[in-house]
Amino acid sequence: MSTNRSTLLGVTLTPTSADLAEVRRDGKGTQVLRRSTMVFTPDSGLDQPAKLGAALSDHLEANGYATRHAVLGLCPRWVLTRLKKVPPADADAIRGIVNLQIERDFVGSASDMAFDYLLGDTPPDATDGPLVLAGVREAVLSQAQQAAQAAGLRIEAITPTTFAAAGNRSGTVVLVEDGVAGVLRVSAGTVEALASCQADTASLHDSAARGRVLSDLSRCVMQMPGGSVDEGLTLILPTTIAEADAHQLAAEAKERFGSVELKHADPAALLAEHAMAPGKGLIRFNESRLAPPKRSKVSPRTMWALRAAVVALLVGGTGLYLWNDATSRRDALQAELDAISNTADELATIQSDAQLAAGWYDKRPPALDCLLELTRTFPKQGEIRVETLTLRGEMIGQIDCAAADRETMDAYFTQMQRSESLLKINRGPVRPSGGNSTWIDFPIAFRFDAKAKGATP
Amino acid sequence: MNMTKRESTLAVIIAVSLGGWALLTWVIDPVLAAFDQVDQDTMELEQDLLAARTLVDNELKIRKRWTGYEKAGLSRSLESADAQTGGALLTWAEDAGFKQINLSDGKARSDDELPFSEIQYTLQTEGSLKQVYDLLWSVRVAPFPLKMDKCVIDLRNGEDEQLQLSLTVSTLFRKEIEE
Numbered sequence: 001m002s003t004n005r006s007t008l009l010g011v012t013l014t015p016t017s018a019d020l021a022e023v024r025r026d027g028k029g030t031q032v033l034r035r036s037t038m039v040f041t042p043d044s045g046l047d048q049p050a051k052l053g054a055a056l057s058d059h060l061e062a063n064g065y066a067t068r069h070a071v072l073g074l075c076p077r078w079v080l081t082r083l084k085k086v087p088p089a090d091a092d093a094i095r096g097i098v099n100l101q102i103e104r105d106f107v108g109s110a111s112d113m114a115f116d117y118l119l120g121d122t123p124p125d126a127t128d129g130p131l132v133l134a135g136v137r138e139a140v141l142s143q144a145q146q147a148a149q150a151a152g153l154r155i156e157a158i159t160p161t162t163f164a165a166a167g168n169r170s171g172t173v174v175l176v177e178d179g180v181a182g183v184l185r186v187s188a189g190t191v192e193a194l195a196s197c198q199a200d201t202a203s204l205h206d207s208a209a210r211g212r213v214l215s216d217l218s219r220c221v222m223q224m225p226g227g228s229v230d231e232g233l234t235l236i237l238p239t240t241i242a243e244a245d246a247h248q249l250a251a252e253a254k255e256r257f258g259s260v261e262l263k264h265a266d267p268a269a270l271l272a273e274h275a276m277a278p279g280k281g282l283i284r285f286n287e288s289r290l291a292p293p294k295r296s297k298v299s300p301r302t303m304w305a306l307r308a309a310v311v312a313l314l315v316g317g318t319g320l321y322l323w324n325d326a327t328s329r330r331d332a333l334q335a336e337l338d339a340i341s342n343t344a345d346e347l348a349t350i351q352s353d354a355q356l357a358a359g360w361y362d363k364r365p366p367a368l369d370c371l372l373e374l375t376r377t378f379p380k381q382g383e384i385r386v387e388t389l390t391l392r393g394e395m396i397g398q399i400d401c402a403a404a405d406r407e408t409m410d411a412y413f414t415q416m417q418r419s420e421s422l423l424k425i426n427r428g429p430v431r432p433s434g435g436n437s438t439w440i441d442f443p444i445a446f447r448f449d450a451k452a453k454g455a456t457p
Numbered sequence: 458m459n460m461t462k463r464e465s466t467l468a469v470i471i472a473v474s475l476g477g478w479a480l481l482t483w484v485i486d487p488v489l490a491a492f493d494q495v496d497q498d499t500m501e502l503e504q505d506l507l508a509a510r511t512l513v514d515n516e517l518k519i520r521k522r523w524t525g526y527e528k529a530g531l532s533r534s535l536e537s538a539d540a541q542t543g544g545a546l547l548t549w550a551e552d553a554g555f556k557q558i559n560l561s562d563g564k565a566r567s568d569d570e571l572p573f574s575e576i577q578y579t580l581q582t583e584g585s586l587k588q589v590y591d592l593l594w595s596v597r598v599a600p601f602p603l604k605m606d607k608c609v610i611d612l613r614n615g616e617d618e619q620l621q622l623s624l625t626v627s628t629l630f631r632k633e634i635e636e
Contacts, residue, residue: 319488326495333502337509344509347516350523353572357526360602360629367605368593389610 005069007033009153010272011056012073012161013144014178016040018056019238021269022065025276032269036063037240049143053150060151070153071275072144073161073267074285076175076182080106080135081160081194085128086119094119095290098133102290106135114141116288118163118281120190132191134160134283141285157275158286161267163191164274165236172221172257175236176201177267181213183220193224201237204245210252218256232259239266365393370448373422374399377415382408387441395448402433402441409442416444423447530601531631538576538630539563541601546580546626549595555582555622567632577606577627583619586610592624602629 006026012019021035038059044051060068082105086097098117102110115135122129141158148155162182166173173184181199185192197220203209221233235253237246243264250262263270275282298306359365370391378386383404391397403409409430416425428443460468512519532538543563550558563576580592589610596605607625 323492323495326492326499330495330499330502333499333506337502337506340509340513343516344512347512347519349572351512351519354519354523354526356571356573357531357602357629360604360627361526361529364597364604366597367608368590368597371590371593386610386612388612389608391605391608393604393606 005067005156005276007067007069008156008272008276009060009065009067009070010073010266010268010270010275011070011148011153012075012177012267012271013046014075015046015077016178017240019240019266019268020060020063020065021266021272022067023269023272023276030273030276032266033066034064035239035266035269046140046143046147049146050150052143052147053152056147056151056153068153069156070148071156071164071271071282072148072153072158073164073271074136074140074144074158075177075180076160076162076196077178077180078136078140079160079162079182080113081162081182081196082133083191083194084117084131084133086131087128088122091289092293094131095292098131098290101133102135105133112138114138114285114288115290116283116285117290118191118283130190130192132163132194132283134163134285136160136285145286155286157282157284159271159275159283161271162194162196163283164271165267166191166234167270167274167277169234172233173236174217174233175267176213176241177238181217181220183217183224185224195220195224201241201245204241204249210245210249213249214253214256217253221257232261233257234261234263236263236265236267236270239264359393365395366448366450367391367395369421369450370395370397373419373448377412377419377422379408379412379415382411383439384408384412391448395450396445397448398428398443398445400441400443402439404439406430406440409440413444416446421449423449526602531629532601533631535565535574535576535630538628542576542578542603542626542628545595545599545601545603546578549592550580550582553584553588553591553595555584555588555592558582572632573629574632575627575629577625579623579625581621581623583621586620589620589622592622596624596626603627 007022007024010019010021010023017037017039019035019037022033024031024033036059038056040046040052041055044055046052082101084098084101086094089097094117098115102115106113113135114137115133117134118132120130120132144158145155160182161177162173162175162184165175165182166184166186170186173186175182176199179198179200179202181197183195183197185194197216199213199216200209201213204213233253235250237249241264246262246264250260254260371389374389378384384401385403386399386401388400389397390399401409401412403412409427413425413427416422424445424447426445428445430440430442433439433441530541532541543560546560547558550560559581561579563578565574565576567574593605593608596603603626605624606627607623609621609623611621611623
């Protein structure tokens with residue numbers, strides 16, 4: 001699995017030097033921010049990891065490297081590789097198959113080595129798929145880890161440089177580093193074959209030296225399954241080799257292999273770019289897939305039961321907390337009410353009694369006000385008399401009148417209606433007064449409201 | 458028991474549905490109902506407490522009003538209320554100038570739900586409108602609990618502008634607390 005870091009330090013280690021590159025990834029791609037090569041001194045080689053780490057730390061500081069998250073690449077000289085075929089299976093089964101093959105292929109030395117593998121894609125109609133197995137001596141791995149830690153690096157992965165340098169390329173990829181060429185045949189991102197051979201690049205300015213390198217390489221390629229370079233050859237040479245020498249070697253390689261692409265680049269930069277490429281798997285000696293999985297002492301069923309219990313406890317605990325909160329508030333209110341309820345009940349009774357008695361005290365019916373208002377509305381002219389006035393305590397009343405004629409009656413009725421404190425005025429049926437009289441009798445009902453506007457004080 | 462994938466899926470769905478229904482019916486619903494009840498109780502208590510606090514905050518005013526009523530002639534027995542009211546009515550009618558005064562005996566009315574009883578009187582007399590005003594004014598400003606229930610002024614049969622008055626009034630007295 002690739003790292004999701006936006007900046008990564010690639011460090012490719014060889015027995016004599018370390019190649020470094022700080023690479024940044026953004027939306028457009030990757031950019032090499034800085035690069036350098038650190039040649040080991042006799043007293044600070046990989047066999048003295050503490051000193052090497054200190055020297056590396058100084059080198060990083062001096063060259064302005066910002067990040068300390070690093071992927072370490074081990075040169076082809078240190079890494080043994082095998083290409084295997086395995087059937088589709090789960091991780092446990094694959095682990096078992098690979099361990100058996102390690103015991104078979106590396107008899108006597110397996111215990112001193114660290115291994116990891118990378119599965120390729122299994123074709124749909126195939127019964128098995130490719131698996132790349134890589135191994136490195138434990139001592140080398142340990143020294144690399146110690147040196148990196150001493151340099152203050154945070155290791156993302158320790159991986160063979162060759163695979164990382166191959167990247168997305170197809171065809172035959174050759175990475176030459178520290179006198180060894182790692183050769184991969186890659187097709188559609190899957191390693192189909194791999195090998196390594198000597199490649200002394202110390203004197204590439206010499207045509208004989210170039211000839212020897214190409215001969216060794218040619219022999220190596222021919223011995224690989226497939227035997228030839230079909231899709232072209234990519235030759236990756238580090239920048240420590242002079243550009244002219246690199247181009248000359250590539251030109252002569254073209255004569256032997258046909259199509260040759262020269263990549264004169266820093267293996268460390270290629271390593272970091274590959275580690276940051278999304279969806280790319282890495283061989284990780286430091287986090288091997290062959291390490292036995294950490295098995296829980298608890299069975300899955302027990303784990304599920306524990307999870308369910310935790311969830312139930314959380315839900316129950318939350319529910320209990322909410323319940324306590326709600327009931328506490330209710331109880332507090334109840335306690336406060338209990339403390340004052342006796343006094344409140346007594347006061348409620350007194351208040352109720354006072355309201356009942358108010359009609360006999362300060363809310364007495366204004367009978368006199370009503371009489372005065374009736375008197376005020378009584379017509380000053382016309383023949384009309386009041387025969388009976390009935391007034392009840394709630395100031396609802398009726399006045400029985402007799403008038404000489406209807407005009408006089410109407411005038412009185414109208415006058416009453418003009419009063420703002422005589423309300424709901426209704427005139428009852430009109431009857432002749434009786435006998436020889438031409439007078440008419442009529443009742444007028446009303447309600448007196450002393451608070452209405454204009455009431456006689 | 459060998460079940461097909463479909464059967465096992467159906468079995469799981471049924472089991473989960475039944476389990477969910479059981480959980481809802483016997484656990485979740487009762488718990489929610491209990492919470493609702495507590496919320497309801499709390500709301501009612503808040504209202505009760507607000508009413509109680511309002512009463513307690515106004516304690517001085519409430520007691521003062523009632524003390525005023527008690528001091529303003531609220532009798533604690535039928536006898537004292539009757540003596541107070543009947544005597545006052547006769548005195549006022551005489552002071553107003555009425556000659557022939559007919560005062561009924563006090564008629565007591567009581568409601569078990571209420572802390573007071575009433576005594577009602579009807580005074581009948583004949584006189585002038587001014588005399589009626591004077592009597593009504595006395596009722597209005599009486600120094601003990603008294604109110605007019607009904608007033609009938611009949612002007613038809615009176616001579617010399619005399620009118621007939623029928624005045625019904627009532628007074629209150631506090632029921633004796635049975636020990």
